[in-house]
Amino acid sequence: MGISPKEEKFINNLQQEILDYLELNDDRSFSVNQLHKAFAIRDRKTKEIYSDVVARLVREGRLIKQADGNVRVDTDSFMVEGRVDHVNARFAFIIRDDAEKDIWVSTQDLYDAKDGDRVRVQARKSSNKKQDRPEGEVVEILERRSAELVGVLQVTPGYSFLIPDSKKIYEDIYVNRYETMGANHLDKVIVEVLRWATPGKKAEGRVVKVLGKAGENETEMHSILAEYGLPYEFPEAVEDAADAISVTIPKDEIKKRKDLRKILTFTIDPIDAKDFDDAISYQVLKNGNTEIGVHIADVSHYVKPGSILDQEAYKRATSVYLVDRVVPMLPEKLSNGLCSLRPNEDKLTFSAIFEFNEKGAVVKEWFGRTVIHSDRRFAYEQAQELIEHTGEVTDSYEPIIKHLNQFAHILREARFKTGSVNFETAEVRFELDEAGKPIAVHPRIRKDAHKLIEEFMLLANKKVATFVHEMRQTDPRNTMVYRVHEAPDPEKLRVFSTFAKKFGYQVTTEPKQVSHSFNALMEAIEGKGEEHVLQSLAVRTMSKARYSTDAVGHFGLAFPFYSHFTSPIRRYPDVMTHRLLQHYLDGGESPQRAPLEIQCKHSSDREKLAAEAERASIKYKQVEYMSLHEPQVFDGIITGVTEFGLFVEIGDTSCEGLVRMVDLNDDFYDLDKENYRIVGKSNGRVFTFGDKVKVKVRSTNLAKRTIDLEMIGMRNSNGYANNRERRRDMPRGSARSSKVIPRGKRRR
Known part of the structure; x- marks a missing residue:
């Protein structure tokens, strides 16, 4: 039989008290009896509760148990609070309240937290020596995100379920057939989540507003506003x-x-x-x-x-x-x-x-x-x-x-x-x-x-x-x-400087010279193929402007x-x-x-x-526009290189789509991460940032606001349409991919 929410809250508070005390005394260890004395605990029942909480903290790895039975805090770990950014199904980042480096958290360590939730995290230095970002696990959900989700309702004779529009929610929401407000199959709706998923149980919700048929302009614009919690009418x-x-x-x-x-x-x-x-x-x-x-x-x-x-x-x-x-x-x-x-x-x-x-x-x-x-x-x-x-x-x-x-x-x-x-x-x-x-x-x-x-x-x-x-x-x-607008993060600046150097440009990392160096770069790349790529990456090195009562100045404008x-x-x-x-x-x-x-x-x-909603509406219209031009061949430029494919931006439309690695059908390609490129294993062909390419639309997905592209001019001497078909026909046990990525590294 589970414990009540009130009991859970009491235990969480007790855990925090013990951790706070041990962190103040991180130069020594304590026996359980010493903790009882420190907290002036005398009755047996309360002692048992404290002992159980200490044992729980040891099991969770938040306290270290020594050979002598004493416990102490892990001095390499620390507790922080922040908001969940669930970037993909495998892991999330916790955006910290203190504006320090984000914390990497595996999805299995999210403690059922969802994107947008505010949480407390037990963090520690990364076990990956190449990774300077801390990693951790959620120990408490402090505040749930909005209970309302926007998406497409799938209706069956016995029940319905919501497929959320948000790319950062990775589960469907079950909706009882009596809780749909009369919505039809494939309608866009707003669902109030009544219970989030737990092991063995799906998330449940009820429709609170029917927005209209998916794909219609008015429906989609209202759904974007609702997705980001923005109103579209005044009381x-x-x-x-x-x-x-x-x-x-x-x-x-x-x-x-x-x-x-x-x-x-x-x-x-x-x-x-x-x-x-x-x-x-x-x-x-x-x-x-x-x-x-x-x-x-x-x-x-x-x-x-x-x-x-x-x-x-x-x-x-x-x-x-x-x-x-x-x-x-x-x-x-x-x-x-x-x-x-x-x-x-x-x-x-x-x-x-x-x-x-x-x-x-x-x-x-x-x-x-x-x-x-x-x-x-x-x-x-x-x-x-x-x-x-x-x-x-x-x-x-x-x-x-x-x-x-x-x-x-x-x-x-x-x-x-x-x-x-x-x-x-x-x-x-x-x-x-x-x-x-x-x-x-x-x-x-x-x-x-x-x-x-x-x-x-x-x-x-x-x-x-x-x-x-x-x-x-x-x-x-x-x-x-x-x-206010702070100066760029030194680490981001260093990475960008290294990347720009591969194109033959020098970008200084000296704080007093950064702005002049950036301006010289913008002038040097004007009208060149790499202009947009370097410009957009340079913007990403910048801090986000914000409002504050602290007069810290505006770096981008050079105004104190x-x-x-x-x-x-x-x-x-x-x-x-x-x-x-x-x-x-x-x-x-x-x-x-x-x-x-x-x-x-x-x-x-x-x-x-508001900015995210604006970008979502632009992306939706770009995908909609490209869906009407699927047979057409476009000039594009490579704007991103990943282990799963190439991002290509199409000409003056600024529409960005993905050429999937499995659809590069002339060879197997390896990712050369250090040099921002992929290289053909047999033919040595290279695709890198800033390359001009010709593409056509393979498919569009309005619901996910994505565009899949196909590279023009690729030839496959074996006659396969793409690498999916080629892998399908390979003998069992043969090398089915050009590169095996270790499980731990792939997660990060």
């Missing part, structure tokens, strides 16, 4: 609160602000944008200098701290951008109406105003609440036409936008001189038909008009952060919400102080920044950091989820 009370806000700006509110309505102001945004959260103003001053204002929607005027709108905005923390839609942080009345800086309307804004001299240096700055009136709305394409125009001037905005572009070039050049890293990541844009099917994929091309806006937004973010930090000249400084001030319609930290800035302008004291740090952590976590 009625939140919509009502937004609807209740007056659209009229009170005259007494205008009197409190700097009135900039007579200064030339305009917006530059994507052609399909609906929310315009930033505008630029321009005027030449009497002293010959140029005044440029960066004006941001004053969301904090409408969204008050603690209100229902504020609670919902904080909960979401960010707008989510899928291929075919935006899921906004704020209701439409705010995001596309009151707070959108539409042309020919008075709007309340928060502004950063800069005076530039003729050399493009900022000589004066001002921050505060304003009211503006945008005179014109430009799409990026329209602004770019004016920048590139060389004939007679017919648009009065042309010289203004060209002048702004000159200042933007000066700001950009100064950034790179001080160490800003020049990464241009590849992005794609889809053309969709009325049903949401992708009919074309185009690379997004960033031109001067995009970079112009970017530079002035970066300037405003940097100057606001610096202004708040310098308001108080002694520590502790004023509490502020910073966008940087904040997010320019997009409060779609990012909650920008709302926090506006509130703090106004608080300090009003003479307020610095608030406690701890509550704001919690909000920063929450916002960073939500940003990560």
Whole structure:
């Protein structure tokens, strides 16, 4: 008969008490009787409980029993907490709370923990000398991930089961036939897990929402949002609160602000944008200098701290951008109406105003609440036409936008001189038909008009952060919400440097020279076959930017102080920044950091989820697009080399698929891991990172968002279609694969 959850919790707490005590005294060992005395245990029953717990800790390998019978902690092991990242069916990584190196855990040592669960892990130095990552086992599940899973429902006459969309959940969920909410076979549904699988018992759940038929655009987009725990509609009370806000700006509110309505102001945004959260103003001053204002929607005027709108905005923390839609942080009345800086309307804004001299240096700055009136709305394409125009001037905005572009070039050049890293990541844009099917994929091309806006937004973010930090000249400084970005991990940098060297490029690992070295590399590889591969790998060496109240700087931009001030319609930290800035302008004291740090952590976590959902929607559309072009031959480039195959990215579409090792049908291939390549065992043919190849689509799997590719131009003198058929006909006992990977190494 099993123990109750209450008893299990008591034992777990007791175990932790004993371990904590022994870790404090790790220089000696204890007998069980000495532990009884240490904890002042006198009655026999409690002594038996303590003895049983000690014996359990010894069996689990968390305590070492010596020849004399005494026990001690293993000084090579340590206890940490973190979140499970179940990367494949064989093992997981525990992403540690303390941001140190992840811990490798075999699936059999997960203690039934699932991807996303928060756990306590007994960790130790790896037994594999080549592996510097610790390994361990889960000893306690501290917090379960969301109990809801999204997937396809398989319906049979007697029962149903869910096949989860998440690639990191490796078990189906049994659903009683009376708990399906009428869902049909192959419908996408959300299932609440009632019980996770245990030895001998399958996981069980019940359908709580039917999303629709799998494969339909609306169903798939909603299922991606649900998979990442992101909402796609606002509660009625939140919509009502937004609807209740007056659209009229009170005259007494205008009197409190700097009135900039007579200064030339305009917006530059994507052609399909609906929310315009930033505008630029321009005027030449009497002293010959140029005044440029960066004006941001004053969301904090409408969204008050603690209100229902504020609670919902904080909960979401960010707008989510899928291929075919935006899921906004704020209701439409705010995001596309009151707070959108539409042309020919008075709007309340928060502004950063800069005076530039003729050399493009900022000589004066001002921050505060304003009211503006945008005179014109430009799409990026329209602004770019004016920048590139060389004939007679017919648009009065042309010289203004060209002048702004000159200042933007000066700001950009100064950034790179001080160490800003020049990464241009590849992005794609889809053309969709009325049903949401992708009919074309185009690379997004960033031109001067995009970079112009970017530079002035970066300037405003940097100057606001610096202004708040310098308001108080002694520590502790004023509490502020910073966008921080640490320097690359030295080990990742070393690995990347070694890899780049194989292509003939030098990347220094000296901390002070890294950014300049990266910029030199980006310039050297521009337009070459290895450009995208090296660029994407360089990005992976970088730390992830996040929000924090610690002013640790932004490595990628080479700014000592940087904040997010320019997009409060779609990012909650920008709302926090506006509130703090106004608080300090009003003479307020610095608030406690701890509550704001919690909000920063929450916002960073939500940003990560939103980014994952965006990538999932892009991947889905890429797979859908390629499924419509299966007979076509594509030019591709090898972007990954593994023991199971080659990853190939296809031309301008940026669609990535897998050429499986068993489908390389002209030879058996060995993985040369050190040199990032595979080599034919008989013919010596080599495939490596950056190689250009021709491929066609072998198969697509929309449910798993995967593409299998087939290499063109491969020849098999034996007449086999692929290595699967060749292995099938080999005699029993012969060498059926080109390389045998030891079981332990394969697990890692």
